[in-house]
Amino acid sequence: MAIRPTPSDQPQLDLLGTADARPAEVHRLFFALLPDAATRARLAQAAQAFKASHPGLRARWVSPARYHATLHFLGDHALLRQDVVDAAMAAATELRMAPFEWVLHEAASFRGRQPPCILRSSSVPEPLQQLWQDLRRALVLAGQGRHVARSFTPHVTVAYSHAVLLDVTPIEPVAWRVERVALVHSVVGQQDYQVLAEWAL
DSSP states (O other): OOOOOOTTTSOOBOTTSOBOOOOOOOEEEEEEEOOOHHHHHHHHHHHHHHHHHOTTOOEEEOOGGGOOEEEEEEEEESSOOHHHHHHHHHHHTTOOOOOEEEEEEEEEEOOSSSOEEEEEOSSOOHHHHHHHHHHHHHHHHTTOOSSOOSSOOOOEEEEEESSOOOOOEEEEEEEEEEOEEEEEEEETTOSOEEEEEEEEO
């Protein structure tokens, strides 16, 4: 017996008689540093202190659950690309690094339509720079060099302001013990990240 779709299952037609197209999902892949719970709480405290010191700032504040520091962006895709995931995982298995400490001690912003408000260090610690370079080299060798950047400014985005660039502002230092690297999948517009794999340093 044929099954007839219910009205809610049928495509909606516009005035020209064509079906409405749902917005295509955008699947984003990237390598990131993810803070542990204690570091995440300290980052949130720093963000709140920064917010309190800028009462006139109009901004969209990032949930602490989404705090991370991107190492390498692997592109936006129409679906979750298993070939990219496999190549990225193969690259990450080549990492040989010991844990290290990264201290974030200032807030600043980047240029953009909605300038990101970030927490960062004034210089990149040598182990963090080495981690970025080693992973970049492994990604290029794995055939994933298309999207990797040529320079690195490690940071944690805590807000997106409304067309306002901020002066560099000192914050209470946040010491982050970097012990792992994660491969992360997100769908643009959705709240949650999916950690596909993690590697201990």
